[in-house]
Amino acid sequence: MPNDPFEVLKVWRRSRKEAVRRHLRLRGCRDSGFHQQIADSVGSLSTNIAEDTGCHTEPGFRRFPGYAEGSAGETQSRPHIAARIGYTPPAACALLRDELRRISRMIKGLTDSLQPT
16 A cells, blocks of 8 residues: 555656666766766656645646656656767667656646646
């Protein structure tokens, strides 16, 4: 049984899993600034979704998935840079971008489901 409401959301669980994966993959990166940028942007996905469920007003509740969508866009651009500067093999970056696109679609679905009918 989840302790917090956001833990039941598949999109939160998937984005959290990706955040952990990014941290572990980049742990040995010598460029700590770049590592931190990626860690922050991918971590923002699950964080914003969790904040969403903590809002007690409907407009506030709908606001945070939009923030998560913005974080998803930011996060999707980073693998391109990582591949170009040789931090990550292009194939690994392609897999990351694919996963981030899936998460982004899930966030969009959450956002759409929260819109008034």
